[in-house]
Amino acid sequence: MKILLINPPSENELLGNNPSIIGEERGYNPPLGILYIAGYLEKYTDYDVEVLDTQAEEIGYDRLKGIILSKLPDVVGITAMTFTLIDVIKVINLVKSVHQTAKIVLGGPHVHIYPEETIHIPGVDFLVLGEGEITFKELTENIDDKARLRNIPGLVFKEDGRIINTGARPLNDDLDSLPFPARHMTPIRKYSSLMAKRTPITTMFTSRGCPYRCTFCDRPHLGKSFRARSALNVVDEMEACVKLGIREFLIYDDTFTIDRQRVIEVCNEIIRRKLTIGWDIRARVNNIDKDLLKKLKEANCERIHYGVESGNPEILKILNKGITVDRVRTTFRETKETGISVLAYFMIGCPRETKKEIMETIAFAKELKPDFVHITIFTPFPATEIYKMGLKEGIIKNDFWREFARNPTKGFQPQCWEEHFTREELQELLVYAYKSFYTRPSYILKRLTHIRSIGEFRRMARAGLKVFGMQS
Known part of the structure; x- marks a missing residue:
């Protein structure tokens, strides 16, 4: 099985009005979430696993299309944060346009907060909730067996038009058991x-x-x-x-x-x-x-x-x-x-x-x-106590994060x-x-x-x- 894990471009990132002076320059942060998953898959499976950090590599959508065509992965895993959702959707559409049979799996904080809204995004096949190493491995091992998938905690998917949410997987207390992030799969010297x-x-x-x-x-x-x-x-x-x-x-x-x-x-x-x-x-x-x-x-x-x-x-x-x-x-x-x-x-x-x-x-x-x-x-970030307070007091007039999760549109600006x-x-x-x-x-x-x-x-x-x- 070919698995491609993608850190999406940040061309449409919802930075609001927070210019960064000392902050993270392009390529600053290795994408640790998908690198942990890559390391776990590399150790415990014989899959062909690759990581594509488009931000560090400065890969735009035109070049990304060619990469997908050359690799034709069976599964594409993408980290989804609310602030990067527009770019995540662009990557999903690009993958499906050139390789319709690829399974798209999203993980990250956004899918944890808004699983129902996210699974309805066209092209999304599965969500991995919470810590993803074990869940992602078990998903790929049983990806064509919906009956088995229903017994894997930490998954969201659709079956016959119904949303199946298997519930959160218990948090991993033995972090020493996890392989180190697969940094060797990234352009190390660009960080x-x-x-x-x-x-x-x-x-x-x-x-x-x-x-x-x-x-x-x-x-x-x-x-x-x-x-x-x-x-x-x-x-x-x-x-x-x-x-x-x-x-x-x-x-x-x-x-x-x-x-x-x-x-x-x-x-x-x-x-x-x-x-x-x-x-x-x-x-x-x-x-x-x-x-x-x-x-x-x-x-x-x-x-x-x-x-x-x-x-x-x-x-x-x-x-x-x-x-x-x-x-x-x-x-x-x-x-x-x-x-x-x-x-x-x-x-x-x-x-x-x-x-x-x-x-x-x-x-x-x-x-x-x-x-x-x-x-x-x-x-005020989604699902935080202060966001809930703003909604209750009327300072925040509408649940704008949920509305964005339901209908992600370019040009959206966080309040x-x-x-x-x-x-x-x-x-x-x-x-x-x-x-x-x-x-x-x-x-x-x-x-x-x-x-x-x-x-x-x-x-x-x-x-x-x-x-x-x-x-x-």
């Missing part, structure tokens, strides 16, 4: 990041699920149960990547530091093996301390991403962040004193937020002096939280926020003194041109 000191880079998951209850969180398909890989398994993957020529890692866990002892064990294992790597993590300001920061630094953790979101205590309560501005100040100071760089995430246009609170957030970002900030206009601002006003404030942070002479001078290579200089220069070219 890079503005912030990285080395290329190529890769992303990694060392755990799944987040126990916190932020009202804006948009990753329901991984659950709220924190499940972690062992330190040995994590560093084994790092070592395998080093053998591929990868020496920089972004740990993509929602919160890497939930299990303090595991973090220490990961660091000790990196040190014991003398791995010459750099790595980033995502952490919360309230589950990290001086001693843990020192251990991370010893293992050459070079950057920590903190979700601050707002500089106003009341807005933080609405977002249910569970942190205080004083703790943010303390953690940022301690992180920088340890010699670890900091990336801070902020949002503007949150519920109840007026211009006063937005200006507090911008001032707070400059007070904290992180190495990078990533600022976005708050967008922001228009309680005190119009979209245009928030866009102007976003531009102001970026410019006021990144064009400070003190910031520019600091960044110039930290540049270590011509490649890093070029990436910084491109980002700087983005800032200066923003329209207010």
Whole structure:
């Protein structure tokens, strides 16, 4: 059986009005979801499995058509997110137009939230709900036997006009049992990041699920149960990547530091093996301390991403962040004193937020002096608590995400939280926020003194041109 797993183009991605300055450049993130499935199929089947990352390869639809014709896969698996749904549908139509008998399988957060709407998309044959490795394998092994498929948890398909939803598969508690993502099936050297000191880079998951209850969180398909890989398994993957020529890692866990002892064990294992790597993590300001920061630094953790979101205590309560501005100040100071760089995430246009609170957030970002900030206009994502709140209070006039899921149309624009601002006003404030942070002479001078290579200089220069070219 020939299986082609596709990361679709992003020509029609619903980015709304959130220009990315330090964010993910083209080819930045390897498509870990389909790479986990590819690795699982490669280990446990004899299928002919290929991965096509159209974004990293810069493959448009004309070229993609020729690739499908040359490969004629039996099954095409596609990652579907709500923000990429238009491109997903274009890929489906292209595949079916040149290879009608290919079975189309969609997975990802969108199908988890909107299974009924998604299975009705023309050309879609199956949906894989939640974590997909085992379900995808069992689906392909029984793809022509609908009776058996009804007994495989985690599937949605149609039979005689009826929708069959077999229910969610239990979350996998033994993440060490999963093969590593099949990075060798991708153009490894095309993955890079503005912030990285080395290329190529890769992303990694060392755990799944987040126990916190932020009202804006948009990753329901991984659950709220924190499940972690062992330190040995994590560093084994790092070592395998080093053998591929990868020496920089972004740990993509929602919160890497939930299990303090595991973090220490990961660091000790990196040190014991003398791995010459750099790595980033995502952490919360309230589950990290001086001693843990020192251990991370010893293992050459070079950057920590903190979700601050707002500089106003009341807005933080609405977002249910569970942190205080004083703790943010303390953690940022301690992180920088340890010699670890900091990336801070902020949002503007949150519920109840007026211009006063937005200006507090911008001032707070400059007070904290992180190495990078990533600022976005708050967008209520589907199935989140804050989206439900907006519908209940009438701030969000209609269930626009469900309507889009039922009728995906090009040109759709996600709604922001228009309680005190119009979209245009928030866009102007976003531009102001970026410019006021990144064009400070003190910031520019600091960044110039930290540049270590011509490649890093070029990436910084491109980002700087983005800032200066923003329209207010």
